[in-house]
Amino acid sequence: MPAEDRVVAPPSLLNPEVYDCGESAILVDFGAGYSKSISLAILQISERLHGSHLEGYRESIPAVTSLTISYDPLVLSKERLVAAIESACATPLGTGAASRLWIIPCVYGGASGPDLGDIARAARLSETEAAGLHASETYVVSMLGFLPGFAYLVELPERLRVPRRATPRARIPAGSIAIAADMTAIYPLESPGGWHLIGWTPVPMWDMARRDEPLLRPGDRVRFRAIDAGESETLRARVAEGWMPKPEDVA
Amino acid sequence: MRPALTIVEPGFAATIQDRGREGWQRFGVPVSGALDPEALAAANILAGNAPDSAAIEVMGAGLRLRVDAESVTLAVAGCAAPVRIERERAPSSAEPLRSFMAHRGEVLRFPPPKNGAVYYIAAAGGFAISAVLGSRSTYTRARLGGIEGRVLRAGDAIALMRGTAPGAPPLLLDARFDAPEKLRVMRGPNADYFTERAFDSLLGAAYTVAPASDRMGLRLEGTALDRAKPGEVSPQGTTAGALQVPPDGQPILLLPDRQTTGGYPRIATVIGADIAAAGRLAAGMAVRFAEVGREEAVAVLKARAEWLAALASCLRPAPDHAITAERLLGENLIGGVTSGEI
Numbered sequence: 001m002p003a004e005d006r007v008v009a010p011p012s013l014l015n016p017e018v019y020d021c022g023e024s025a026i027l028v029d030f031g032a033g034y035s036k037s038i039s040l041a042i043l044q045i046s047e048r049l050h051g052s053h054l055e056g057y058r059e060s061i062p063a064v065t066s067l068t069i070s071y072d073p074l075v076l077s078k079e080r081l082v083a084a085i086e087s088a089c090a091t092p093l094g095t096g097a098a099s100r101l102w103i104i105p106c107v108y109g110g111a112s113g114p115d116l117g118d119i120a121r122a123a124r125l126s127e128t129e130a131a132g133l134h135a136s137e138t139y140v141v142s143m144l145g146f147l148p149g150f151a152y153l154v155e156l157p158e159r160l161r162v163p164r165r166a167t168p169r170a171r172i173p174a175g176s177i178a179i180a181a182d183m184t185a186i187y188p189l190e191s192p193g194g195w196h197l198i199g200w201t202p203v204p205m206w207d208m209a210r211r212d213e214p215l216l217r218p219g220d221r222v223r224f225r226a227i228d229a230g231e232s233e234t235l236r237a238r239v240a241e242g243w244m245p246k247p248e249d250v251a
Numbered sequence: 252m253r254p255a256l257t258i259v260e261p262g263f264a265a266t267i268q269d270r271g272r273e274g275w276q277r278f279g280v281p282v283s284g285a286l287d288p289e290a291l292a293a294a295n296i297l298a299g300n301a302p303d304s305a306a307i308e309v310m311g312a313g314l315r316l317r318v319d320a321e322s323v324t325l326a327v328a329g330c331a332a333p334v335r336i337e338r339e340r341a342p343s344s345a346e347p348l349r350s351f352m353a354h355r356g357e358v359l360r361f362p363p364p365k366n367g368a369v370y371y372i373a374a375a376g377g378f379a380i381s382a383v384l385g386s387r388s389t390y391t392r393a394r395l396g397g398i399e400g401r402v403l404r405a406g407d408a409i410a411l412m413r414g415t416a417p418g419a420p421p422l423l424l425d426a427r428f429d430a431p432e433k434l435r436v437m438r439g440p441n442a443d444y445f446t447e448r449a450f451d452s453l454l455g456a457a458y459t460v461a462p463a464s465d466r467m468g469l470r471l472e473g474t475a476l477d478r479a480k481p482g483e484v485s486p487q488g489t490t491a492g493a494l495q496v497p498p499d500g501q502p503i504l505l506l507p508d509r510q511t512t513g514g515y516p517r518i519a520t521v522i523g524a525d526i527a528a529a530g531r532l533a534a535g536m537a538v539r540f541a542e543v544g545r546e547e548a549v550a551v552l553k554a555r556a557e558w559l560a561a562l563a564s565c566l567r568p569a570p571d572h573a574i575t576a577e578r579l580l581g582e583n584l585i586g587g588v589t590s591g592e593i
Contacts, residue, residue, distance in 0.1 A: 019440035021490040022520035023548035027440040032485065046277065061276045061488025061511055068488025073523075073549045074556060144279035145486060145512030148393045152486075189393055206278075208395070212384060214278050 014041055014089040016066075018082055025070040026078065028085055034064050034154055034182070039142045042067050043219040045088045054084055062218050064142045064154065100220045100247035104186065104201050105227040105235055106135070106177050112200035112232075113177065115165075119196055123159040133157050134198060135224045139184060141216050149188035149206035149214035153222055156184050168194035175201050177224070188214070199224070202236040203245055210242070220247070254320030254414035256307075256374065258407040259358060263311025266389035267380060267397035267409070268371075270303040275384050276488065276511040283388040283396065284507045286310075286369045286466065286530030289559060290329035290428045294373035296563050297326030297350045297424055299417075305380055305387035307372040307409070312363035316372075318353045319408065322416040324375035325359075326350040329428050330367025330531055335360040349423040349569050350375070352416050367430040368533040376413030390508060421569040426562065430536055431528040434521050435543045435551070439494060441484055441516035449476040450542075453494075453518060457537040458502065466508040468495075469532055475500030476518055483514035492521030492529060494540075504529055522548040524555040 019027040028045075030038050046062040049069065056076025061068040071081055108131035109116040120130035139153035156179055164180045169192060172178070176187040178195035187193065188205035206214040216222065227235070235243075268291065271284020285291035285308060292302035307314075309329075327334055331347035337358040345351040345359075347370065353359060364370050380387045380397065389397030398407050436453075458473035476496050488511060489495070494502040495515040504521060506529070521529050522543060532538055543551075 020437055020520070020545055021440050021517070022437055022492055022522055023545050023552060024523045025490040025520075027487060029440075029487075034485075059274045059276055063485065063487050063512055065485045066487050068490065070490060074553055078545070143486065143512065144277060145488075146279060146510055148275075148278060148280040148395070150279050191392070208383060218277060 023073050028067045030065050048088045102222050102247050104224050106199040106201050106224045107232045108199040113198040115196035116198040139222045141218050141220045151216040153184045156182050164194040254411040255408035257317045257319050258403050259315040259317050261404045262313030265309050265314050265403045267305050268308040268388045269305040271388050272384050272386040279511050281508050283390040287527045289527040291371045293328035294326045294371040298373040298375040304377045309370050314361040316359045318357045320414045322354045324352050324416040326373050329370025330364040331370035332362040332365040350421045367531040379410035379412050422566045423569040430531040433539045434525045436519040436540050439517035439519045444516035445518050446477040446479045457539050460532050460534050460536050462534040469504040471502045484516050486512045486514045489513045492526050493517045494519045524551040
């Protein structure tokens with residue numbers, strides 16, 4: 001892992017604004033714009049709160065630049081909750097827990113990724129080059145949202161960045177790999193959506209019959225590996241038999 | 252065959268709901284759960300269940316259930332009218348907020364919600380439904396929970412934990428679950444995206460619930476809320492009761508099936524004490540908003556929680572004579588019902 005990936009925000013950078021979302025939740029806002037170090041710090045603070053057994057804490061939703069925390073104000077005062085967050089911000093965050101690295105197989109282009117041609121033309125690349133560029137980056141899961149198990153993977157290469165489609169599609173198949181703005185994602189379920197479809201993976205993002213958590217968790221890393229239709233069919237059959245990729249733990 | 256309530260006609264958008272899934276929003280899973288958790292609690296308390304147990308949430312007309320068990324004690328609470336019980340001899344009715352026994356082969360015809368959006372049917376002993384991620388609540392968008400993660404349909408057999416009703420006498424509960432005329436709000440986390448005039452509009456004018464509303468959110472129509480600055484916020488976690496404002500300026504009040512994150516700025520948040528009431532608002536109803544501070548919001552939440560905790564002690568034995576349609580028609584059902592506030 002490159003050294004810069006391990007840099008975590010120094011405490012001086014973490015000076016969040018706190019806003020009420022009603023009396024039972026707060027938004028902790030770490031400022032505008034994505035920064036890898038802030039994003040990782042948000043995820044670590046969220047994990048700390050989850051593990052803290054702070055009475056009255058309910059749950060938190062990490063986002064790219066903020067953390068939304070719900071709590072029971074009849075049990076936990078806002079002052080105590082904010083103090084716990086400030087203490088989490090002030091304590092050196094270290095390098096955090098081991099981050100998992102997933103290699104996700106992807107069939108690029110064709111019927112699996114009908115928008116790859118447009119994306120490649122806009123970037124003045126061939127489809128193969130555009131797919132290669134997408135597969136060259138190691139992405140970080142900055143947050144989950146939109147749908148159960150929908151992971152927002154940040155830092156799409158600059159040349160592939162395009163705004164969302166003007167008209168969203170009514171039905172995007174589960175497993176579709178898509179891009180929009182500076183992010184890429186994998187649709188865990190069939191759903192409507194406005195992102196550009198560039199590929200498809202046979203790996204299920206959340207098989208709820210078998211697992212009580214999604215494949216990708218906030219803070220995980222993801223790389224895509226181009227596969228052809230034949231390998232896709234083989235993997236699809238293995239998935240049906242219960243196969244799942246295993247993460248490579250990165251200390 | 253397992254004892255069950257079988258759907259003869261599904262009606263409109265009936266689902267299984269409990270208090271919802273807590274702790275999964277960081278993985279993108281909405282909370283879901285009852286639109287009106289107070290009415291859910293009342294139905295369950297009348298049925299002798301834990302207040303947060305799974306029940307049938309009724310949102311429209313047309314639901315008919317057949318009793319495929321020797322007998323079952325049922326209770327209805329929320330924005331409800333009397334239930335029609337069809338049987339070979341002497342059809343009858345059962346009032347809301349009063350437990351009643353139904354027997355094998357009887358068909359229960361449920362009315363549409365009355366003066367509100369939603370009510371609940373609880374069965375004594377509860378329904379035998381598997382929990383998904385800790386909850387039996389249905390979230391149709393991801394096909395989670397309830398019966399195959401979808402709205403109920405004809406032929407569904409909702410299995411009962413008990414095949415015979417206990418011999419306990421029927422109970423009634425003095426409580427009201429009315430749709431609100433006013434909801435109290437606190438200023439939202441993105442208040443700086445709006446002009447002061449937008450707050451004047453929100454707190455001054457009435458907003459009407461649009462038909463496009465669903466379990467994700469109430470679409471409100473009224474004076475457009477002016478923006479002080481354009482654009483969206485970086486996606487942030489959403490919360491119950493948030494009033495998010497898309498570019499057209501018409502607010503959407505977020506309900507249990509809301510997405511866990513969103514980028515529309517939020518001008519205000521309905522306070523916790525009024526969240527259940529917000530869930531009662533039906534299309535076409537008008538609602539106003541009043542601003543309160545955090546301390547007041549916590550104080551009224553405490554009062555509301557105490558009222559809910561005391562509901563079980565408000566149960567009274569119901570008169571044991573049969574309730575016939577004729578008698579119901581001859582009686583004033585509203586008189587004598589108190590507000591339930593303590």
